Structure formats: C-alpha cells, structure tokens
Amino acid sequence: MKHIRNFCIIAHIDHGKSTLADRMLEFTKTIQVTGGQMLDDMDLERERGITIKSHAIQMEYVFKGEKYILNLIDTPGHVDFSYEVSRSIAACEGALLVVDATQGVQAQTISNLYMAIDNNLEIIPVINKIDMPSAMPDEVEDEIVDLIGCERSDIIRASGKTGEGIEQVLNSVVERIPHPEGNVDAPLQALIFDSVFNSFRGIIAYFKIENGVIRQGDKVKFFNTGMEYTADEVGVLKMEMIPRKELSTGDVGYIISGIKDSKEVKVGDTITHIVRPCDKGIEGFQEVKPMVFAGVYPIDPSDYENLRASLEKLRLNDASLTFMPESSIALGFGFRCGFLGLLHMEIIQERLDREFNMDVITTVPNVSYMCYDKQGGVKEVHNPSGLPDQTLIDHIEEPYIKASIITSADYIGPIMTLCLDKRGELMDQQYVSGNRVELHFMLPLGEIVIDFYDKLKSISKGYASFDYHIDCFRPSKLAKLDILLNGEPVDALSTLTHQDNAVTFGRRMCEKLKELIPRQQFDIAIQAAIGAKIVARETIKCVRKDVTAKCYGGDVSRKRKLLEKQKKGKKRMKQIGNVEVPQKAFLAVLKLE
Template sequence: MKNIRNFCIIAHIDHGKSTLADRLLEFTKTIDSKDLQAQVLDSMDLERERGITIKSTAVQMIYEYGGEKYTLNLIDTPGHVDFSYEVSRSIAACEGALLIVDAAQGIQAQTISNVYMAIEHDLEIIPIINKIDLESAMPDEVEDQIVELLGCPRTDILRASGKTGVGIEEILAAVIERVPAPTGDPDAPLQALIFDSVFNPFRGIIAYFKIMNGSIAKGDLVKFVNTGKEYDADEVGILRLGMDPRQRVECGNVGYIISGIKTSKEVKVGDTITHVKNPCDKAIAGFEEVKPMVFAGVYPIESEEFENLRASLEKLQLNDASLTFQPESSVALGFGFRCGFLGLLHMEIIQERLEREFDMDVITTVPNVSYKVYDKKGNMKEVHNPAGLPDPTLIDHIDEPYIRSSIITSTTYIGPIMTLCLGKRGILIKQEYISGDRVEIIFDLPLGEIVIDFYDKLKSISKGYASFDYHIHDFRPSKLVKLDILLNGEPVDALSTLTHADNAQSFGRRMCEKLKELIPRQQFDIAIQAAIGAKIIARETVKAVRKDVTAKCYGGDISRKRKLLEKQKEGKKRMKQVGNVEVPQKAFLAVLKLD
C-alpha cells in the first residue's frame, strides 16, 4: 500500500487538464505512441467535438522511481461549473490533487471553488503552472496569485507544458514524494466507496470503487450497504485504459466490479460495498447528495416512445449521477419527465446524449428553477413547474432561490458586468482586487434570472475573460407572476413561465413576436397572446394563408364573387373551430435565446 498514490487533476475550463493527463500517460508508457491521440481520456464524441471534459475518467499508471515501482491512480475531472459534482466525487476518492493554472490566464473562479473543495477533504495540493511555452505566458505573476491563494512556498510550485512535455518528470516525482499513501487496514472488513458507474449492454452495470479497508476477490459474495442487495463478484479488476481483470484488488486501490446488475436503482454513487459474511459496521460518510438547479420538462416527440425515454434516462443517470427525473404530463405535449439539471450546459449535453446514444428525439420545455410557494394558511409547497402553481388568490407570497456568485474579471469590464448583474436584479455584496488588474465581484442574484442566458452574455461582454462560479445561498420573497402564452385562446402549458412582475410585460411581448416568426401560417388566423391570469398583456396575429377563390370569375355580376367569398368565410370559421396549432420544437428553443 505504501507504493500507491491516488490523485486527481483540478482546474478551470480550458487550462489544459486533459492534455497534461495525455503527457502523464505517455511518459509512464501506459499508452503506446501508436495509440496516442489528443485528449485520450475524453472518450465521448461530444467531449472531443466541444473540447471539454464532461465525465471524470479514472486510469492506473505504473511508474518506476528511485528503484521502486509505484502504482499511480489518476482521475481527470471536468472544469465547467455545471459538472462540479463530478469533481466532488473524484476528490472523495483521492488523497492528492494537481491544481493546474494557465500561465496566460491566471487563477479563475472555478479554480478557487475547486481548491476549497479539495481543502475541505484534506487533500495534498500540488500547484502547477501549465502552458509556459505560450508567448503570452506570465509565470511570475501567476506564481504570485497561487502563493496568495494557497499560502504555499514558491518552491512548491511546478512549471510545466502539457503540449511540449516540459516538467512532466518533476510532476510525477512530486506526486510520489508529496501525496500521502492511502491509509486503511488491509485486514479489516471490506469497505469500498462507489464513485462512478457505467452501463454496458452485454454485462450490465459496472461500478467503479475505491477500497478504503480490506480487499475484494473474484467470486466473493458482496453487499451494497445503502440498498441492502447482495451480489456475486463475477469480475473485479483495475482501470487501465480499458478494464484489466485481476483475481484480487487490494486495499487503497481503485478498481471496478461486474456482478450482472441489470437495474440502475440498485447502484447508488456514494454507496459502500462490503462482504456479506464479514460486513463493515458502517457505511462511508461524507458523500453529498446532488442538488439540481435547473428544471425542464423532457417529452418524447412520439408518445409511444415514453417507456424508451424512461429506460434511456435511467441508463444516463448511471453514468451521470447528477441527473434527476420524475414523470409528469402536459396538455400540449402528453407524457414526459420533469428533469433536474445542474445548469444549462448540463441540460444541453443530456439532450445531445439522448439523441446520440439512444436515438431519442425529445422536446425540452423552457427551463425554470424551484420556488417555495406559501398559501394564506402558512403551508409551503415546492413548485418546479409553472403549471403546478396554485390559484393566485390563494397565494400569500413566493420565495425564490438566490445564489451567491463570484465573478473574476479584468478591471476593463467592471462597468458592463455590473450593468448586466443589476439588470438581472442582482445585489452587489463586495468587490475585491485580487492582483494587478484582476478583480473579484461578488453578487447575490436570483437563480431564475441567470438560468437562461446569463453565462453567455457574461462571456460576450467580457470577451471571454470573466469567469463565473456560484452556489445556492438562500430563498427570498419575490414578486413573481405566472405568464401564460395562449394560441387562439388555448394556453400552451409548455411555454408558461414564472417571471418577475416588472419584467413580465416586455418578456411577454418579446415572446409573442418570436412565436409569430416561428409558427407556420395556417388557413385561418392564429392569435398569439401573452396573459397574466385573465389580463392579456401582449398580442400578435399570424395571418391566414388565403386561396384566391374569385380567380375563375372574369366579368359578370359582383354577387357571384360575393357568394364565393361568403362561402370561403364560412369555411374559415368552421376550420378555426376544429383546427389546432402545432408548435414547432424551434419555438421552444427560441424562447431560451430571447434577447
């Protein structure tokens, strides 16, 4: 055990985690040069296309140092704020972390929040300045920032380049010298933490674990503590680039177990594995439940695909424990699921994965957050969906969630960022100068305001230089109203939103204008209205497509033409009674991008 090191890589988006992981794999000869490709550990097509890490990936490397062989278990983690749950799970399975900071960009918001997460778990942090080969690199200034953040001596900070391979040897040496070996008792009853799981169509569910105490062998009868289910360990092994079966996995190591589990509810990330004959006395503590921030309805386009959608979401949930869902129904869209996501990027990724991995065509409704609604009797009800809002006459007040957000930017962009946050009903808490021309602005913002397009706007007004991180702070009373969209007098519940009373009028008008562009013309007029309760606040009309019925009349009496026009008018009236309006998927998506 003294020769095992478990460590993860943490950083802000695009600071070079996956590239550095490639160099470590190459240097320790875990991967042959013929198999080498950029971002080896990003196995999903989606990750490669977007150049972001979505899933944490575990891999074991063997490295010889000082005449001894060491086993290094590395977990590469995502950097985007929406996937911080993946990072928290990886940190729970490690004793050390490589903190990577871009030499050109310096410390950013996500770097700080990941560092605090690692410090809470008592990890040994090894700071590394990456991309020192860039012309715009400023390693000395970035070194000052790291010293200020961590309070470590300058000699502890390593300089490296993931692209050219400079400093990789020093990083491996630092991991072996500074990261403590895992502590645990190899002779105690088995206690292993599940930190991830994947679905394999041929072998069932594969759980990844880290052994805290004891050891596990092939053929053992094991039990999952939280669910109480028992299984035979058909195969255990360690994670190289693929799965590497072993007869036994020892204490302190990271490995996998295949036991023919078929249903996803039986594997919970954060659960503890133990032996049936000699169980451990308690489960491993300190694993937090995920709290979804953004809720949206996901509906199949064909109603008979409902069960397939349920199965697909269950399989995705195995691979991504931060996704939550429950069935719901809508008048306009039929049966579907109300899903909880960690943010908008997370929602977009899930939607794309449903299409790519499971061939599911889905409609996603306008995302919203959860509100606490208090009635006149003082009872509280949580509402995730505007359709679940009680009658306005019964509501005493509504509390909405507020976040404490930290925005780090250069001083040039303070003005536009302040304007953006104040326009979103933000409250400025404080502003601190970190170093030179970098400033941290802390705002309290309503979560409902940032959920749609805040992050995109922040990036564009700061030319990509502002970084954003947040956590839920509290609930505060707010003057919210339910805005309904009516098509020919019929409410479309999938387009309903909860919005602040001051923004309702302008938002309703913009929504009507956008829908007028997107709803195809029918043979009758379509009235698009925005309403708060019974009060209409905005209206647009999609004009009817009209056939020229008088074309065949040339000359003759006017009454002939009038007769044809009256007949057409009757037909239009009848059609308006039976005709219904299809809302295209583009319309649901356009509402998200309303500017």
C-alpha cells in the same frame, strides 16, 4: 499500501488538464499516445474540447528504485460538471491544482480548490502551458502564492504540450501526497464513486477501498440499498479493465456483478461483505442538487418507454441527472429532468440523440420555487403548470445564488450593468492581483439559467470566469406568464418571471412566435396572459384563397355571397383545426434578447 497514491487533477475549464494527464500516461508508458485526447474518449468531448466525464486510470511509476502505483482521476472544469469533481475528490488523498500560465487563477479554479481543501487533500500547484508566447508564469506564481499560501519553490512549471516538467510532477505526487490510510484486516468498506453501463456485462461500479480486501467470487452487499451480489470480476482500471484476483485497502478498481437495474447502484454507496459487514457506510458524500429543470418529451409519443430506458442508462454514466415522469396537455407524456446548468442540459440532449437515437423536445428551462399558500402550507414547484390558483397563493420564494466573477478591471462596468439588470446585488469586490478583480453578487437563479453565462463571456471578450453556489430562498414578486394559441394555453411555453419583466417578456414571446409558427388556413391569435389579463397579442393572418377570381362583372352581391361562404368555412376550420408548435419555437424562447 505505502506504494499507492490516489490523486485527481482540478482546474478551470480549458487550462489543459486532459493534455497534462495524457503526458503523464505517456511518460509512465501506460499508453502509446496516438494523437487526440486519450482520456476524453467521447466524441462530444473531443469535438467541444471539454471533459464531461471523470476518468480513472492506473499508472505504474518507478521512483528511487521502488515501484509505485498511481491512480489518477481526470476531472471536468466547467461549473456545470462540479458534481463529477466532488465525486473524484472523495476518492483521493491529493490533487494537482493546474493553472493556465496565460490566463491565471479563475473562478472555477478557486471553487474546486476549496472543495479539495474541505476534504483535506494535499494540494500540488502546477502552472501549465509555460511554452506559450503569451505565458506570464511569474504573475501567475504570485496569484497562486496569494491563494494557497505555499512557497514559490512548491510550484511546478510544466507544459502538457511539450512534456516539460512532467517528471517533476510525478516525483512530487510520490513525495508529497500521503498514501491511503486504512486497515487491511477490518471489514470491507469500499466507496462507489462512479458507474458505467455495459450492454453485455450490466452495470460496472468503480470504487476505492477504504478498509479490508475484496476477492473475486466474494459475496458482497451495497450498504445503503441493501442489495446482495456475487463479485464475478474485480480488477483495476487502465485504458482497459484488467482483472485481478483480489484488491486491498487503498486500491481503486471496478466490480462486475451482473447488475441489471440502474436504481440498485447509487454513487456514494458503500460495498461490504455479507458474512462480515461493516458497522456503517462511508460518510461525507454530498447528494446532487439540480439547478435547472426542463421537460423532455419524445417527438413520437410511442417512444416514451424508450426515452425512459435511455435516461436511466444515461443516469448511470452521469449521476447528476435526475428525472421524474410528467405530462403536458400540448406535448403528451414525458419527463421533468433536473440538470446542473444549461451546458449540462445541452450535453444530455446531444447524448440522447447520438447514443440512443432519441428525438426529443425540451421545454423552457426553469428553477424550483417554494410556494406558500394562505393556510401556511408549503410546496416545491418545478414547473409553472404545477402552481396552485393565484387566489390561494400567499407568496412565492425563489432561490438566490452567491456568484463569484473574476475579470480584468476593464470590464467591471458592463459586468455590473449586466448583473444589476438581472436583479443582482453587489456584495463586495476585491482586487486579486494586478489588473484582476473578483466581484461577489447575490443573484436570483431564475435570471441566470437562460443566457447569463453567454452574455458574460461576450461582454468580457471571454475573459470573465464565473462560479456560483445556492445560498438561500427569498420572497419575490413572481407572475406566471401563459401563452395562448387561439385561446388554448400551451403549458410547455408558460414561464414564471418577475412581475416587472412579465409584460415586455410576453410581448417579445408573441413577436417571436409569430415569426416561427407557420401560417394556416385560418387566423391564429397568439396571446400572452398573466392570470385572466391579456398583456400582449399578435395575429398570424390566414393564407387566403381568392374565391372571387372566377366572378367577373354582374352585381356586387355575387362577390359578397362567395366571401360570406368562405368566412363560414374559415370559422368552422378554426373550431376543429389545431396549431402545431415547432421545436424551434421552444428553443427560440431561450435566445430572446
């Protein structure tokens, strides 16, 4: 145990964590780097240049003549994947805090750092990308000293590209990060921090042993679910899984026990022996809280069960995805899914398409509201169609977030305008260092789920960084905006929005749908309604056939007779015809300016 070190890498998105991890694996001769990111093995991760999934890997390193085992967990940096980071932190004793020498400390750096400090992790600050021409290591060093109050000599300067400083990082990991504490002779306690699905071997759980020893063939049970299994294989994680006869306290490894059902493995559960179980599970593991909800429906209704199976397999690989069945008049049967943010939603949709070949329609994203009725009852509403009748509602409360935005002082004006337009309140502003400012806002979550992050990036030319956490629920004047096509409500397009914005939003929705819905043989009326009141209307004119073309000369009543006949046909067609809403229309609502 004295020779084991468990650590993770935390940083803001695009500060070079995965490249730095690859250099460490190369330096310790764990892998031969063949080009590209080695740990980011998903096609999506490589294409977008982001880490989506935490990756655990073991390295062996010789320091002062003694061999050490280093267990590294590389983590994502985007705010939407902070749950992956919290799980990695729970399985470690130390963390490398990586800061980009060209960009300095950013919002997600601070957020992940506080998460690590709350878990009593030893922090080793590293300045990455010092080989870049625009690097400013001295200014970034000042920021780090201000942030964590360390000595300047504690900060390591490194480059994931050239490999400079990598040996110093590894030496610091051995010297400064404490070894795991625990009792080898105590009953087995192992924390599950991740799981993956393998179509041949079932569900594979990754764990870190807090106390005790696990051997191949042991009879084990999962503490919270109470399910019992045989440990068919245990081992350690390198680039492949390497089986071992036994793993003891402090080790990070995997267990294969032929688990078929995804509900039986819960991330944060504790593995223990059946014969000599532990008294209580390992605590301090937070449950995931989805921020954004959207309906996901199969384009072909017969794919419903396939979609359920695909979502269950995805949830194994991504524990922050939650879903439950729901049905819609317009789209049939599907699932109401909870995501951590819009990027998370986009990635899940992309993975459903690539990994499981599922074509899905995703409805307009929204957040959960608390609805209070006049009898004093309260109901959590994830979907506008789940709201009770307007006459029964006393008031609705919406979630507010505390947002932290770090930007250069040049962009304060436009960023404040953006936040105030989104019904935000400025709490305070502080100068971090030099020309950089940290702004704190209270914002309604419903206003930021659609396009806030994109707008923030564009008005600050990509410099502003953004991080948030849920703060409280507040009463709000919200209106349910329905979209009607020929008098029929399309529940998948209904949204909850603030009363002040409802009319303009309804008008823009109608205009957008008029562009996107193809013309039919009959007129289509598109209306936006709040309750029984119509607030906007557009009409898609029908495709007309010139029925009077063959009628030349003679009395005008001959033409009128043909037009009347056509009018009756159109009326009958309108009664039995239905309007198909293309997938583009659902997505266009997200892009409304």
